[in-house]
Each structure stands twice: as C-alpha cells, then as structure tokens.
Amino acid sequence: MNDIAIELKGIDKKFGLVHANKDIDLRVRKGTIHGIIGENGAGKSTLMSILYGFYQADDGDIFINGQKIVIKDPNVAIGAGIGMVHQHFMLVENFTVLENVMLGAEESQILTAGITKARQELRRLEHEYELEVDPDAIIEELPVGLQQRVEILKALYRGAEILILDEPTGVLTPDEADHLFRILEQLKDQGKTILLITHKLREIMAVTDEVSVMRRGEMVATRTTAETSVEELAELMVGRHVLLHVEKGPAAPGEVMLSVENLTVRDSRGVDMVKNVSFQVRAGEIVGIAGVAGNGQSELLQAVSGIRRAVSGKVWLDGEPVDVTSKDPSGLRQRGLAHVPEDRQHMGLVLKFDQSENSILGYHDDPKYSNGMFLDIDAIRKDAVDKIEKYDIRPPNPRLKTANFSGGNQQKIVLAREMERDPKVLIIGQPTRGVDVGAIEFIHKRIIEMRDAGKAVLLVSVELDEIRSLADRVLVMFDGRIVGERAPDTGERELGLLMAGVADAEEAAQ
Amino acid sequence: MEYFDTLIVILQSTVRVSVPLILAALAGLYSERAGIFDIGLEGKMLAAAFAGGAAASVYGSAIIGLGAAIFVSVCLALVHGFASITQRGNQIVSGVAINFIALGATVILGQAWFRQGGRTPQLGEGERFTTVELPFAAELADIPILGSIYSNLLSGHFLLTYFAFALVPFTWWVLYRTRFGLRLRAVGENPGAVDTAGISVIWLRYRAVICCGILCGFAGAYLSMAMTAGFVKGMTAGKGFIALAALIFAKWKPVNVMFACLLFGFLDAMSIRMQGNALPLIGEVPVQFMQALPYILTVILLAGFIGKAIPPRAGGVPYVKER
Numbered sequence: 001m002n003d004i005a006i007e008l009k010g011i012d013k014k015f016g017l018v019h020a021n022k023d024i025d026l027r028v029r030k031g032t033i034h035g036i037i038g039e040n041g042a043g044k045s046t047l048m049s050i051l052y053g054f055y056q057a058d059d060g061d062i063f064i065n066g067q068k069i070v071i072k073d074p075n076v077a078i079g080a081g082i083g084m085v086h087q088h089f090m091l092v093e094n095f096t097v098l099e100n101v102m103l104g105a106e107e108s109q110i111l112t113a114g115i116t117k118a119r120q121e122l123r124r125l126e127h128e129y130e131l132e133v134d135p136d137a138i139i140e141e142l143p144v145g146l147q148q149r150v151e152i153l154k155a156l157y158r159g160a161e162i163l164i165l166d167e168p169t170g171v172l173t174p175d176e177a178d179h180l181f182r183i184l185e186q187l188k189d190q191g192k193t194i195l196l197i198t199h200k201l202r203e204i205m206a207v208t209d210e211v212s213v214m215r216r217g218e219m220v221a222t223r224t225t226a227e228t229s230v231e232e233l234a235e236l237m238v239g240r241h242v243l244l245h246v247e248k249g250p251a252a253p254g255e256v257m258l259s260v261e262n263l264t265v266r267d268s269r270g271v272d273m274v275k276n277v278s279f280q281v282r283a284g285e286i287v288g289i290a291g292v293a294g295n296g297q298s299e300l301l302q303a304v305s306g307i308r309r310a311v312s313g314k315v316w317l318d319g320e321p322v323d324v325t326s327k328d329p330s331g332l333r334q335r336g337l338a339h340v341p342e343d344r345q346h347m348g349l350v351l352k353f354d355q356s357e358n359s360i361l362g363y364h365d366d367p368k369y370s371n372g373m374f375l376d377i378d379a380i381r382k383d384a385v386d387k388i389e390k391y392d393i394r395p396p397n398p399r400l401k402t403a404n405f406s407g408g409n410q411q412k413i414v415l416a417r418e419m420e421r422d423p424k425v426l427i428i429g430q431p432t433r434g435v436d437v438g439a440i441e442f443i444h445k446r447i448i449e450m451r452d453a454g455k456a457v458l459l460v461s462v463e464l465d466e467i468r469s470l471a472d473r474v475l476v477m478f479d480g481r482i483v484g485e486r487a488p489d490t491g492e493r494e495l496g497l498l499m500a501g502v503a504d505a506e507e508a509a510q
Numbered sequence: 511m512e513y514f515d516t517l518i519v520i521l522q523s524t525v526r527v528s529v530p531l532i533l534a535a536l537a538g539l540y541s542e543r544a545g546i547f548d549i550g551l552e553g554k555m556l557a558a559a560f561a562g563g564a565a566a567s568v569y570g571s572a573i574i575g576l577g578a579a580i581f582v583s584v585c586l587a588l589v590h591g592f593a594s595i596t597q598r599g600n601q602i603v604s605g606v607a608i609n610f611i612a613l614g615a616t617v618i619l620g621q622a623w624f625r626q627g628g629r630t631p632q633l634g635e636g637e638r639f640t641t642v643e644l645p646f647a648a649e650l651a652d653i654p655i656l657g658s659i660y661s662n663l664l665s666g667h668f669l670l671t672y673f674a675f676a677l678v679p680f681t682w683w684v685l686y687r688t689r690f691g692l693r694l695r696a697v698g699e700n701p702g703a704v705d706t707a708g709i710s711v712i713w714l715r716y717r718a719v720i721c722c723g724i725l726c727g728f729a730g731a732y733l734s735m736a737m738t739a740g741f742v743k744g745m746t747a748g749k750g751f752i753a754l755a756a757l758i759f760a761k762w763k764p765v766n767v768m769f770a771c772l773l774f775g776f777l778d779a780m781s782i783r784m785q786g787n788a789l790p791l792i793g794e795v796p797v798q799f800m801q802a803l804p805y806i807l808t809v810i811l812l813a814g815f816i817g818k819a820i821p822p823r824a825g826g827v828p829y830v831k832e833r
Contacts, residue, residue, distance in 0.1 A: 054706070054831065075708030090703040092696045093823070103696050104707025106689040114689075154707075 004066065005030040005162055005193040006051070011060035013046055020046040022217045024060070028162075028210075033184060033194040035204040035225070038214035038237055039292055039462065044197045045087065047214070048164050051195075052084045053077040064162070078104075080162075083155020087166040089147050093140040097133055097150050098122070101157050118157065125156050129186050130179075144269075145176035152183065163187065164195045169203060170294075171269065181207045199237075199292055201230050201500045213237055234500040235493060237292075246441075248448045251472040254283035256319075257456035258304070258337075258425045263313030263324065265299040272311070273299040275480040281425065286447065286457040288471025288488070292499050293462045296480035298342055301429045301460055305339040306332040307347075318424050333362060338418035340411075342429030342460070348414040349402050356384035356398035359417050387416040392442065408439025415446060425456045432466060444470060464495060514655070518662050520779050525667065526737065528775030529674045530555065530729045530746075534753035535760070535767045536674075536681050537725030541587075543685065543762055544718030545698035545824040550590055550605035551726055552750025553612035558583040558730025560616035563630035563741030564623065566637045566734075575637070575735050580727030586612070587723025588716075595715045598828030609750075617743045628743035630734070639668045639736040668736040670728065677725075681764040694718055698822035701829040711829050729753075748805075755808045758819050777807055 006028040013021040020043045028034040038044050050057045053071035061068055064080045071077050077084075091100050098118055107114040122135050133142070133149050142150070148168060155163055165184075169177040184194055184207055196208060204211050205225065212222040213236040221236050258281040265274035273296040281287045291297050302308035303324060304315060310324040317335055329339070341347035349358050360369050360380055369380050384398035391412045393405070402410060411431065418426065431447065432440045447470055451457050461467050467474055468488045476484045476498040484498045534551045541548040561582035566575025586608050593604035617628040624630055644665035651661040685691040693714055697704045701711045733749075734741040752774050760766030781800040812819075 052706070073708065074706050078708050084706065086706065088702075090700065090706040092699045092703050094699060095696065099692060099696075100703070103692060103703065104709050106692060109689050111687050111689060111692060 003030045004028070005064070006195070007063040007066075008047075008051070009061045009063070011047065011050060011057045011062070013043075013050060013055065013057050015046075019217050021050070021057070024214075024219045026212055026219060026222075028193060028195060030065075030193050031188060031191050032209040033188055033196060033207050035196045035198065035208035035211040036214060037198060037201065037204050037211055037233060039199055042214040042237075043217040044214050045166055048084065048166055048195065048197055051077070052082060052164065078158050078160075081160055082162045082164065083152075083158060083160025084164040085148065085151040085155065085166065085168055087168075087170065089151055091139050091147060091150060094138060096136050096138055097142075097153075098135040100139060100150055101135075101154050103154075105158050121157055122153065125153055128190070129156070129183055131156075131183065143176075144171045145173070145179070148172070148176075148180070149183075160192070162193045162195070164197070166197045167199070168196070169198065169200065171271070177203070199294065201233055201237075204233065205230060230500060230502055231493070231497060234496040234502075237496075237500075246444045246448065246469045248470075249452070251285045251451065253285040253472070254454065256280045257283045257317070258458060259314075259316040260304065261314040263300070263303060263315065264311045265296070265303040265308060266311050267299055273480050274303065274310075277313075277477075277480075277482050279475055279482060281456040281458050283424070283456050284451060284454045285472045286451050286459055286470055288467035288474045289458070289460045289477055289482075290464055290467045290474055290495060290499060291462070291477035295477045295499075297460045297462075297477055298429070300477070301339075301342060301427060301458075304458070305329060305337065305341075305427050307339075330362065333421075336424035338421050338423035338426045340414050340418050340426070340428040340431065342433070344410055344414050349410060351403040352401060354399045354401055355388070355393070355405070355413055356380050358402050358413050359384045359387055359398075361417065363417070363421065387413075387420060390420075391416040391446075406439075408435040408443075411435050411443065412439065415443060419446060419450060423455060425458070426450055427458045427460075429460045430463075431459070431461065432463065464492060464499070468492070468495070514658070516783075518658055520776070520783050522663055522666075523779040523782065524772060524776045525663070525671065526775075527778045528771045529668075529671050530732050530737070530749050531753045531756060531771035531775055532674045532678065532768055533725050533729035533732065534750055535757045535771055536677055536764065537722040537729065538754055538757045539681065539762055539764060539767060540694070540718050540725070541722035542757065542825055543698045543822055544694050544715050545701065545822055545827065545829075546591070546594055546715055546719055546722075547601045547821075547826045548590065548605055548719075548722060549602060549751070549754060550586065550608035550612075551722075551729075551753055552746050552748065553605075553609035554583045554586045554723060554726035555730040555733065555750050556609075556616055556744070556746045557586055557612040558727040559734035559745055560612075560620060560630065560730075560741045562727075562731040563633065563734035564620070566633055567624075567631045567740070570637055572633075572637055572639055572735055575633075576728075576731045579731035579735075580724055583727035583730060584720055584723035587719045587726065591716050591719040594828065595712055595719070598830065601826050601828075613744065616741070620741065620743065630741040633735060633739040637735075638739045639670060639732075641666050641668055668732070670732045670736050673728070674732075675768070678764055678768045685764060690717070695822075698824055701824050702831075705829070705831070715829075752805075752808065755812060758821070759808075759811060761819050762822065774808065777803055 004027050008024055008026040011021050011024040024047055036044050049055045051062065053074045053076050062071055069080055101122060102114055102118045107117060119135060126132050131149050131153055133146050139147060168180060172180060188194060198204060208225045210222060211225050213220050213233060215237060261278045263274055263277045264272060267273045277300060289297055299308060303310040306327055306329040309327055313324055315322040315324050317337055345351060350361065364370060369376055381398050388396045388398060393409050393412045402413065431443050447457060459470060471488050474486045474488050475482045476495060478499060478501040486495060534555055538548050538551050558579035562575040562579030565578030566572055590604050590608055593599040594601040620628040620630060647661040647665035650657040685695060693704060693709055697711055697714050705711050733745055756770035756774055757767060760770040781803050784800045785797050
C-alpha cells in the first residue's frame with residue numbers, strides 16, 4: 001500500500017486525568033485533502049501535535065509512507081516531510097517574513113548565503129502556489145491572512161510533503177478563507193497531502209476528499225466526502241450520548257428579568273464574535289443557548305455578565321438599563337446578577353485559595369463577611385460549612401485548598417456561592433463540563449430549583465443533551481448569530497443542523 | 511586649550527569607567543535577548559573580579575586570573591540558567607540570589623584565604639593587565655588637538671578596553687548576521703516558533719547564558735586586574751545595575767548599548783572631576799550630589815526620555831509547551 005501517506009495505529013494520550021486521545025487509528029491517502037472534524041476539545045489538535053512531535057503519544061505507532069517512525073520532536077517530523085500550520089501562529093512577530101521562513105533552516109552558520117537562497121526559493125513558491133507576500137515585511141504589520149501564508153511558506157520551504165493545518169480559517173475572513181482553499185487545491189495538485197483540522201462542516205464539504213470525525217478523544221468514523229452529507233457529519237460530531245433525564249414541571253414564566261437587544265461583541269483580535277443578538281429571559285424560565293463551541297457563546301456570556309465590553313447594543317436587568325460599553329461585573333452582581341463562568345478554574349475560582357475563601361469570592365465586601373477593613377473569618381467559615389452541607393461538597397473541609405477538590409465539587413463551590421446570593425438572574429456557562437455523572441444530576445436539580453424559585457436562568461452549554469433536558473426555550477447560536485429558537489423537545493437532528501449552520505434545518509431534517 | 515585638555519582627561523576617564531559597563535551590558539544583552547532576564551550581572555561581575563584578583567595573585571599570572579574570572583562567572587551563569595531554564599524558576603529571584611551569594615562569598619573567602627579584610631593582595635607586574643601605547647603615540651602627542659586625541663584618548667588603554675569596544679560591532683554582527691543570532695533573537699521573542707522549527711529552546715538559552723557568563727567574567731577581571739590592582743570588597747558598586755539600566759536604555763541594541771554605557775561613564779567621570787570644584791553660576795556642589803548624579807540621571811532618563819523600551823517579548827517567562 002504505497003499510497004498511504006500517514007497511518008496512525010492505536011495512538012493514546014492522557015494529560016493527567018484528561019484522556020485526550022483514545023486509541024486513535026487513522027489512514028490518510030497520499031495526494032488528498034483529508035479533513036478531521038470534531039467539536040472543540042474533541043482531541044484533534046492533540047492528535048496533530050503528536051504527529052508533529054510536539055507531544056509524545058503514551059502509546060501507538062506512526063507510519064509515514066509505510067515506514068514506522070518515532071517522532072520524538074518536531075525535527076523528526078520536519079525531516080519526514082511534515083509541516084504544520086498552527087492555530088496560533090508560531091511566528092516571531094517583530095521579524096521579517098524572510099527571517100521567519102529561514103528560522104531553523106538557515107543552511108549555514110553565517111546568514112548571507114541562506115538569505116539569498118531563501119529569497120529565490122520564496123519567489124519560486126510564490127509563483128507556483130499563488131503565495132505572494134513581501135519577504136521584507138514585518139510579521140506584526142501583516143494581516144492575519146498573510147501571516148498564515150507565511151506559516152504555509154515556512155512548511156514548504158522545509159520541503160514539506162504533508163501539510164497539517166489546525167483550524168486555519170478561525171481567524172480568516174471568508175475571502176481569505178476562499179483564497180486559502182484555492183492554495184490547498186493547488187498544493188494537492190502538486191501531489192502534497194493535506195490534513196485539515198476544523199470544526200466547520202462547510203469547509204469539510206467544500207475542499208476535502210475524505211473526512212474523519214473525532215468526538216471526545218475518539219475517532220468515530222471516516223467517510224469519503226462525496227458520499228457523506230452535512231447531516232451525517234453533524235450527527236457523528238455531536239453524537240448521541242445517554243440522555244440524562246431530569247424531572248421538571250412546566251415553567252411558569254413571569255416578568256422579563258434580562259433583556260438583550262442587538263448586542264454586538266468583539267473578541268480580543270477584533271473579530272465580531274456576537275453579531276446583533278437579541279433575546280429575553282423571564283423570571284421562572286431557563287433559556288438555553290446551544291451551539292458548537294466557538295460560535296460566540298463565550299463572548300455573549302462575558303458581555304452580559306459585565307466582564308467584556310460590548311461594541312453596541314442594549315441590555316436591561318430587571319427593567320433597568322445596563323451600560324454594556326463599560327465593564328462593571330461587581331456592580332451587576334449587586335444588582336442581582338449571578339454568574340457561573342464557563343471556565344471555573346480560571347474565572348470562577350482561585351485554585352490556591354481554600355474552599356471558604358472561594359465561597360465568598362466577589363462578595364467579600366458584603367457586611368456579612370467583613371467590616372470594611374477586616375474579614376470576619378468566623379462568619380466566612382460558618383457560611384462555608386453551611387454551603388458544604390447544602391451542596392454536598394466533598395470532602396467537607398472549608399480549609400482545604402480548592403485545587404484539591406474534584407471537578408464536580410469545584411463546580412459545586414461556584415454554584416453554591418452564586419446561587420446562595422439569591423440572585424434575580426443567574427447566568428451559567430458549561431455547568432457540567434468535566435464533572436462526574438453523580439454531580440451532574442445534582443447540579444441539574446439545583447438549576448431547576450432556581451427556576452422554580454422564580455429566577456431567570458440563562459444557560460449556555462455545548463452539551464446539546466443538557467440544553468434539551470434543562471431549558472424551557474432553546475436558542476441556537478451559529479457564527480455569532482442566533483439562528484433559531486426551538487422548543488426543547490425539538491429533534492436532536494434538527495438542532496444539530498442548526499448548530500452546524502444549515503439554514504433550512506427543518507426541511508433538511510425530514 | 512585648558513578646557514580642551516580638561517575635556518580630554520574627562521573623556522579618557524569616561525572610557526576607563528565605561529569598559530566594565532559595556533562588557534556587562536553586552537553580557538546582559540546576550541542573555542536577555544534570549545529571554546532570560548538577568549539582574550545577577552552585578553554578582554557575576556563581583557565574583558569574577560574576586561576570582562581574577564585571587565588567582566592572579568596566587569599564580570602570579572594575569573592570564574590565569576582572567577581564566578579564573580571567566581570560569582567562576584560562567585559557573586554562576588549556569589546556576590542562573592539551571593534555575594530559570596531547566597527548573598523554570600523566577601529569573602529575578604535567581605538573579606538576586608546570585609548577587610547576594612557573590613557579595614557574601616567574596617568577602618568570606620577573601621578573608622579566609624588572604625586575611626586582608628576581604629581584599630586580595632596587591633597585584634604586581636605581570637599579575638595584572640597593563641596599558642598599551644598605540645604606535646607613534648609619543649611622537650604625535652605634540653600635534654594640537656588631533657595629536658592629543660590620538661595619544662591621550664585613543665592610546666594608552668588596556669587591551670581589554672579595545673576588546674570591549676571591538677565586541678560592540680561583533681555582537682551586532684552575531685545578532686543580525688549569524689544563525690546563532692537569528693535563533694537567539696527568536697527565542698527571546700517567541701520560543702514556540704523556535705521549538706516548532708525543530709530547534710531546542712533549552713540548549714539555545716543555555717548557550718546565551720554562557721555567553722553572558724563569559725562577558726561578565728571579562729568585566730570582573732577588568733575591575734580587579736586592570737582598573738585597579740586587586741580585589742576590594744563590593745568593588746562593583748552597582749555597576750552591574752547601571753549596565754542593566756544602560757541595556758534597557760539602549761533598548762537591547764548593541765550599538766546603542768555602547769553609547770548608553772559611554773553616557774553613564776561620562777556622568778561618572780564628571781562626578782569625580784567635579785568634586786570640590788565650583789560650578790559656574792551654581793557654585794560649589796556637595797560631593798554627595800555629584801556622586802548621586804549618574805543614578806539620578808539614570809532614573810530620569812529611564813522614566814521619561816527614551817520612550818517606551820519594549821523588552822524581548824518572552825523575557826522572564828519560562829518556556830512551557832502549551833497544551
């Protein structure tokens with residue numbers, strides 16, 4: 001079998017407790033564009049980093065062109081003809097294009113000869129693949145599309161026959177993405193093999209020959225692109241997991257507590273991540289926002305909770321307007337908005353603090369816990385013990401460092417802190433990410449209880465099952481927009497298609 | 511003519527006091543351009559000065575003294591490298607530790623070995639560096655202006671002085687014209703780019719701190735074996751920190767480093783010259799003020815006059831492959 005460029009057998013990789021890659025098999029035919037698709041966190045990037053020698057697999061073999069090879073560092077990978085375009089570019093920003101291309105492939109100790117050669121080679125590659133870029137331009141002055149081109153040139157300059165692109169279109173405008181795909185086609189015509197990592201189904205359908213789907217660290221299927229469909233891939237990607245059934249009665253929506261109108265939010269790169277989004281959440285209902293990770297949900301949560309400035313739009317909290325162009329999370333907390341952030345370890349907790357300290361984080365100014373100058377340690381401890389009891393936090397030790405609690409118990413610490421404030425509006429991001437099954441059930445029950453107590457709950461989760469079982473209304477986000485509102489008992493397939501950006505989801509599902 | 515002669519004298523002394531600054535600042539440049547901040551320049555220089563003075567006096571050879579100075583300084587640089595590269599420790603803490611170790615150990619060892627209150631014995635002929643006269647210096651001395659500049663300012667320095675100044679263009683060449691320099695600059699800006707290009711970040715950074723150690727060794731040797739004849743406790747007197755300030759002031763560029771060091775050296779020379787002399791208009795200025803002047807100016811210059819000094823972007827951050 002000489003036409004197999006890459007073969008992976010039984011690749012396994014763990015990071016601590018996270019099983020990033022589970023027994024992965026993959027075959028990529030020479031001269032094709034092979035897509036690897038999966039949600040964020042499915043293990044695609046880890047797998048590619050293993051192939052590029054950035055990480056070592058715990059187990060498994062790699063064959064390049066039929067030869068077994070141990071890729072212990074990127075040097076071996078480069079030697080085997082593998083080039084990689086990283087999701088976050090590996091460029092030296094204040095170097096010129098030429099210097100970046102040469103770095104690591106300088107030919108000799110003194111640069112002069114290498115510079116001449118690199119210049120010629122760049123010119124040749126430019127003509128051959130439509131990869132125009134000024135060799136003397138400084139990287140940080142180039143738009144991202146061109147920076148990416150430099151990454152591709154770097155790989156080609158090193159003689160790459162296999163090119164891995166990790167989420168290449170994430171930072172590109174649609175025009176730039178189209179140009180990239182043309183380049184990829186040309187590279188393919190020249191006999192190069194391309195691995196395209198993405199979570200965007202459209203791209204897979206547009207350019208790949210074959211596609212493999214990853215889900216939760218596993219390789220679940222490989223299909224010939226021409227013989228599959230967006231629908232099938234969406235289903236494979238999201239997967240059908242065991243539906244955790246949650247007991248809940250009908251909602252009794254009351255007053256509008258949170259109202260968002262035409263909200264637009266930009267991320268730190270200046271890309272619009274939330275585009276003109278409007279919705280309302282009433283007291284006594286749970287509104288779920290479904291979507292594939294990275295479609296603007298995080299930025300939406302951050303803007304509504306006051307930790308990221310919005311570009312434009314209006315937000316009302318309990319009928320009172322909120323200034324969305326300023327950041328005032330503590331002001332919003334005082335007005336009755338509680339926020340359980342998506343990333344509890346970075347935003348929800350200080351892992352080095354003990355449980356009791358984390359139980360009051362953000363509310364430490366409350367007269368209950370301090371007299372303005374000194375913290376009332378006794379009151380804080382007592383309060384922590386109450387929360388431990390009420391939320392069944394284990395081990396029940398308020399003085400234990402938070403880092404030593406399991407994921408589920410850490411999440412309970414955050415939930416206890418926010419829910420016990422008796423807020424009017426509760427915003428929850430990824431309530432059960434990395435949480436064990438027992439704790440999931442507990443957390444779900446609590447969320448329903450909050451609703452039944454008349455709170456307005458906004459829930460964001462990438463777990464479609466979770467949204468479907470908890471929410472009273474489901475909004476689907478795709479590419480920064482809310483592309484539809486559905487009842488929670490809408491078919492998984494239809495929701496999956498909406499999440500994948502297929503406009504006529506209802507029709508397609510039938 | 512009197513003013514001109516005074517100027518020549520001040521400039522000559524400027525060159526003398528600038529040399530250790532230039533050597534130390536270039537040492538720091540190699541390290542910091544590779545992303546390893548080094549506030550231990552002072553300590554390495556001091557340890558090297560002691561090692562140089564001690565070895566030169568014991569073995570009666572300036573060359574052995576220089577070798578010992580470099581060896582000790584490189585060892586300390588490797589300690590800093592081990593702490594900050596391999597162990598990914600805090601580079602400032604490690605640097606401070608080296609400064610303290612050097613300050614204490616030189617005095618203790620000096621007292622234990624030589625029993626002269628922490629000094630090393632006075633170095634005699636052959637045990638220290640001597641100045642060299644450029645050809646025809648004596649003959650040309652009488653020519654007005656140019657002759658004076660040649661024979662009094664350019665001639666009559668130590669070989670180490672010429673070496674230090676030659677090192678400036680050499681460092682520029684290494685940094686911008688060699689493979690090592692390209693990689694060195696890259697690793698200080700984005701070690702991820704270096705790593706993905708198949709180059710070892712760790713080995714590259716170790717080489718950078720070794721370069722730093724060697725140059726600090728030269729700087730220390732100059733202090734105890736050229737500028738003076740023997741080690742005196744605490745003789746670096748903050749020169750390592752001034753060199754660091756010059757490095758920042760020069761925005762981590764070799765030629766700028768030289769000018770920054772000359773400026774600081776000039777201020778130092780002025781303060782020595784001005785002591786006890788009345789300034790026109792102002793009158794006599796307290797000695798303490800003149801001595802503090804270089805430091806005051808350093809603060810003022812660094813605070814506002816040079817614009818923003820952007821350090822190498824990966825500076826001070828241990829490299830950990832991101833997950």
